[in-house]
Amino acid sequence: MKHGFPIASTLIVFVAAAYFLVPLYATFQFSLQMKRGELSLASYASVLASADFINTLSYSAIASFAAILFGAILVVPTAYWVRLKLQKLRPAVEFLSLLPLIIPPVVLVFGHIRLFGSSSILPLTMTSTGTDILLIVGYVVLSLPYMFRAVDNGMAAIDIATLTEAAESLGASRLRTIVEIIFPNVRSAIVAGAFLTFSISLGEFVLASLLNRPAFGPYMVQLGEDRAYEPAALAILSFALTWILMLLMQLFATRKPNQRLLPRFGTGQSRKLAP
Amino acid sequence: MTAMIESVANDVRVGQPIPTRNIAARVSWSWLGAIPYFAFTTLFMLIPVAYLFIGAFQNQQGEFTFANLIDLTSPNIAASYWLSIRLSFASAAIGTIAGLLLAYAVIMGGLPSWLRHAFTTFSGVASNFAGVPLAFAFIATLGRLGLVTIILKQVFGIDLYASGFTLYSFWGLALTYLYFQLPLMLLVITPAVEGLKPEWREAAQSLGANRAQYWLEVGLPVLTPSVLGCFLLLFANAFGTLATVIALTGSNFSVVPIVLFQQIRGNVLYNPNLGYAIAFGMVVIMVLSNTLYLVLRARAERWQK
Amino acid sequence: MSFLDLHAINKSFGPNTVVKDFNLSLARGKFVSFLGPSGCGKTTVLRIIAGFENPSSGTIHIDGQDVTGLTASQRKIGMVFQAYALFPNMNAAGNVGFGLKVAGASRDEIEARVAEMLKLVGLLGFEKRFPFELSGGQQQRVALARAIAPRPRMLLLDEPLSALDAKIRVSLRAQIREIQRELGITTVFVTHDQEEALSVSDDIVVMHAGLIEQHGNPFDIYNRPATPFVADFIGQLNTLHAEVAEPSRNMVRIGAAELNVPSLPAIARAGDRVALKLRPESMRLANGHDRGIALSGHVAHASFLGSVVRLGIDLGGGDVVKLDSFNDRQTLPPEVGAPLTITFLVDDIVSTQMANQQRSA
Numbered sequence: 001m002k003h004g005f006p007i008a009s010t011l012i013v014f015v016a017a018a019y020f021l022v023p024l025y026a027t028f029q030f031s032l033q034m035k036r037g038e039l040s041l042a043s044y045a046s047v048l049a050s051a052d053f054i055n056t057l058s059y060s061a062i063a064s065f066a067a068i069l070f071g072a073i074l075v076v077p078t079a080y081w082v083r084l085k086l087q088k089l090r091p092a093v094e095f096l097s098l099l100p101l102i103i104p105p106v107v108l109v110f111g112h113i114r115l116f117g118s119s120s121i122l123p124l125t126m127t128s129t130g131t132d133i134l135l136i137v138g139y140v141v142l143s144l145p146y147m148f149r150a151v152d153n154g155m156a157a158i159d160i161a162t163l164t165e166a167a168e169s170l171g172a173s174r175l176r177t178i179v180e181i182i183f184p185n186v187r188s189a190i191v192a193g194a195f196l197t198f199s200i201s202l203g204e205f206v207l208a209s210l211l212n213r214p215a216f217g218p219y220m221v222q223l224g225e226d227r228a229y230e231p232a233a234l235a236i237l238s239f240a241l242t243w244i245l246m247l248l249m250q251l252f253a254t255r256k257p258n259q260r261l262l263p264r265f266g267t268g269q270s271r272k273l274a275p
Numbered sequence: 276m277t278a279m280i281e282s283v284a285n286d287v288r289v290g291q292p293i294p295t296r297n298i299a300a301r302v303s304w305s306w307l308g309a310i311p312y313f314a315f316t317t318l319f320m321l322i323p324v325a326y327l328f329i330g331a332f333q334n335q336q337g338e339f340t341f342a343n344l345i346d347l348t349s350p351n352i353a354a355s356y357w358l359s360i361r362l363s364f365a366s367a368a369i370g371t372i373a374g375l376l377l378a379y380a381v382i383m384g385g386l387p388s389w390l391r392h393a394f395t396t397f398s399g400v401a402s403n404f405a406g407v408p409l410a411f412a413f414i415a416t417l418g419r420l421g422l423v424t425i426i427l428k429q430v431f432g433i434d435l436y437a438s439g440f441t442l443y444s445f446w447g448l449a450l451t452y453l454y455f456q457l458p459l460m461l462l463v464i465t466p467a468v469e470g471l472k473p474e475w476r477e478a479a480q481s482l483g484a485n486r487a488q489y490w491l492e493v494g495l496p497v498l499t500p501s502v503l504g505c506f507l508l509l510f511a512n513a514f515g516t517l518a519t520v521i522a523l524t525g526s527n528f529s530v531v532p533i534v535l536f537q538q539i540r541g542n543v544l545y546n547p548n549l550g551y552a553i554a555f556g557m558v559v560i561m562v563l564s565n566t567l568y569l570v571l572r573a574r575a576e577r578w579q580k
Numbered sequence: 581m582s583f584l585d586l587h588a589i590n591k592s593f594g595p596n597t598v599v600k601d602f603n604l605s606l607a608r609g610k611f612v613s614f615l616g617p618s619g620c621g622k623t624t625v626l627r628i629i630a631g632f633e634n635p636s637s638g639t640i641h642i643d644g645q646d647v648t649g650l651t652a653s654q655r656k657i658g659m660v661f662q663a664y665a666l667f668p669n670m671n672a673a674g675n676v677g678f679g680l681k682v683a684g685a686s687r688d689e690i691e692a693r694v695a696e697m698l699k700l701v702g703l704l705g706f707e708k709r710f711p712f713e714l715s716g717g718q719q720q721r722v723a724l725a726r727a728i729a730p731r732p733r734m735l736l737l738d739e740p741l742s743a744l745d746a747k748i749r750v751s752l753r754a755q756i757r758e759i760q761r762e763l764g765i766t767t768v769f770v771t772h773d774q775e776e777a778l779s780v781s782d783d784i785v786v787m788h789a790g791l792i793e794q795h796g797n798p799f800d801i802y803n804r805p806a807t808p809f810v811a812d813f814i815g816q817l818n819t820l821h822a823e824v825a826e827p828s829r830n831m832v833r834i835g836a837a838e839l840n841v842p843s844l845p846a847i848a849r850a851g852d853r854v855a856l857k858l859r860p861e862s863m864r865l866a867n868g869h870d871r872g873i874a875l876s877g878h879v880a881h882a883s884f885l886g887s888v889v890r891l892g893i894d895l896g897g898g899d900v901v902k903l904d905s906f907n908d909r910q911t912l913p914p915e916v917g918a919p920l921t922i923t924f925l926v927d928d929i930v931s932t933q934m935a936n937q938q939r940s941a
Contacts, residue, residue, distance in 0.1 A: 009380035012376050086308070101565065107558060110323075110554055210539050220522070234408060239412070478665045480652035482658075483654075497668055
């Protein structure tokens with residue numbers, strides 16, 4: 001089958017590229033038209049100068065960071081422990097990590113509101129702090145599949161069990177093993193999972209709205225109802241942010257443990273493992 | 276290398292037995308290590324969902340009943356399920372076919388490889404670009420005052436909205452969903468398309484098959500389980516979508532997640548247990564499509580070896 | 581009139597020329613092997629015959645027809661691949677019947693031919709099995725049945741045995757040869773395994789760096805290698821160093837012994853050191869009534885390999901030669917250091933090279 005110029009493929013790629021790029025271009029163009037008769041960045045200025053924008057964005061950023069921290073503290077030791085000592089529990093742990101993919105966020109938050117509502121033994125929704133915690137918990141659950149997979153893949157790539165045995169057989173303590181061998185090796189996997197968590201929770205709407213939190217997602221929806229040009233500016237900013245987060249995520253997810261940024265590990269390991 | 280480290284580790288351990296006290300300490304630690312994870316997932320995932328499921332089978336007095344599930348078939352609720360299913364089906368079907376064509380074009384279409392790299396990278400971003408900002412982008416593009424709407428009207432004389440199209444409709448939503456469905460399809464179907472071995476095509480050729488015969492008899496049948504599996508993944512992906520719908524249509528477009536959202540906000544059904552039943556129904560549909568996805572993926576992997 | 585004719589084939593991938601001026605004529609019904617190290621161009625020539633690659637220049641004739649411009653699907657050539665390449669969505673019967681199906685044969689015809697082919701490869705009763713339910717050897721036999729089911733003019737085998745276990749490899753190669761004889765189908769077999777090529781072929785084409793080094797029957801290839809590369813690539817060689825005594829009469833000297841060798845390099849002068857190359861099996865342990873040249877030395881190492889005892893014999897001057905003798909239940913293998921005498925005939929010398937030359941130059 002010798003073919004000349006790939007007409008069909010070219011056509012498909014052209015249509016797909018148009019579908020992907022036209023909305024981006026249109027949104028950008030639209031966002032510049034706030035001032036009648038001229039192209040300006042007025043909509044961006046309007047968005048960035050708004051106190052609500054700053055407040056809700058920082059609220060969501062803090063909630064996202066908290067979710068990343070909490071998620072990492074929950075997932076990293078568990079993934080390590082399961083690989084090292086609890087292989088039998090692996091199917092159960094993996095299954096639980098995938099469950100959030102089949103529980104729609106709206107169902108999850110419904111359950112939370114009912115279970116942790118006013119009449120429950122753990123009435124989290126009664127206080128503002130409690131509701132904040134519930135939101136963070138929700139984000140940890142939503143990002144669990146991605147966080148667990150990223151960290152677990154990172155550990156699979158370096159055969160954590162053998163490394164631990166090797167380090168211990170050479171006399172390193174468990175703590176020293178974790179700090180000097182395991183953590184540097186999975187650091188980039190954790191960071192990759194963190195970027196995914198961040199991109200999921202920063203603009204999240206359903207949980208934040210139903211828990212009545214002053215978060216970025218509900219703010220955006222409100223802005224969409226009130227204004228015409230600012231939402232377009234927000235969409236462009238948000239797309240740019242997603243782009244940056246995903247590029248960083250891919251950068252970390254595909255990086256090998258001893259590649260760049262971690263120059264100390266390579267020498268540390270060879271020193272440790274050389275008899 | 277690994278084997279070497281392992282044998283070194285074993286050798287050392289054989290020569291240097293671990294004290295019994297140490298072993299005892301490790302056993303108890305092992306179990307402690309798993310407790311936080313199981314406690315967290317149980318408390319914040321299993322129990323809340325179980326709470327809803329149990330409530331779905333109870334009346335407001337707490338007695339067992341099927342009435343809530345039967346009420347799911349009442350005209351309003353059945354209509355919203357039917358709308359959700361049709362919308363998810365349409366957006367998943369379009370996404371599947373378009374994504375498959377795109378995967379074929381960039382992987383084996385004879386185009387320069389930087390194009391494939393560009394589409395893959397873009398898809399990694401676009402499949403995560405959902406929710407509210409996506410709705411804004413499409414409003415700016417195809418809304419009543421959207422740029423494309425205006426250009427079509429002024430330059431080509433095509434008045435989209437006069438011809439019955441509106442972004443805030445079934446097909447408008449389907450077209451918007453496609454923006455994350457198509458990239459997702461490209462990403463998940465790529466391994467399967469790459470798994471089509473060149474030898475299969477060559478074997479078919481040497482047996483006298485032309486291009487169409489190869490695709491009909493070998494290429495497409497081999498891809499079918501993967502394609503169906505990816506379709507189900509896209510279906511589930513669309514079924515749970517809520518933020519995009521709200522940002523596009525307010526709460527007027529009553530797909531199931533919107534109905535449930537409204538119910539949580541203000542008990543619009545006047546029966547909390549009916550809300551539980553709606554949640555139960557959503558999870559059942561998600562479980563079905565994801566289970567079927569896993570089954571089909573296992574079948575595809577068996578073929579791919 | 582030859583059946584397959586390759587005329588002046590050249591093939592380049594970018595700046596790399598992988599096949600250079602390749603000319604080959606094969607008679608109908610022959611089983612010929614392309615043998616050479618990886619990267620020598622043998623698979624490329626096979627793929628050019630199959631129609632998967634276009635030659636940069638040259639022509640291909642099959643049975644008098646110029647097929648150079650035809651696509652693979654028009655050439656009517658059966659092909660068996662290294663990695664089996666069975667269609668995973670079809671069972672064995674579907675795979676074997678594929679060629680007939682796309683040619684539009686009737687269902688009865690296909691069914692009869694499939695049964696016939698599966699019987700031929702010894703897999704009758706496996707019709708309903710899918711590839712993932714078959715072992716590697718079974719898959720490759722289905723692939724063979726699939727390739728010959730549409731009655732192709734030729735059969736091409738691209739390293740069909742190299743993915744299989746050693747035992748299956750030996751039995752399947754015999755089976756392939758048997759089927760080829762029975763059908764009388766002209767076959768090209770690509771391999772890097774010299775034992776495989778020697779054991780099944782009518783003809784062997786030894787290739788190196790895109791060129792044909794030698795084309796001949798297995799006996800000639802082994803016993804009369806045309807080039808130093810062939811001599812080195814096929815089988816094993818012992819090296820004996822000697823000093824040229826009289827170049828004009830091909831006389832050389834090893835220690836006190838004078839030998840009249842079959843040939844000497846043209847540039848050899850009296851006093852030059854030369855290397856005589858001999859097969860291990862041309863050397864024997866002296867038993868008191870031998871002909872030919874006798875050299876004495878001692879055992880440097882001895883390994884017992886079951887049916888054979890392989891000795892390394894140090895003849896002094898840096899020459900350690902290998903020598904195989906059959907196992908004998910009554911005699912223990914000689915011990916390391918034991919003195920021995922070996923004998924050989926000068927006619928068995930495969931080649932004579934200048935001593936300081938590279939071995940495979």
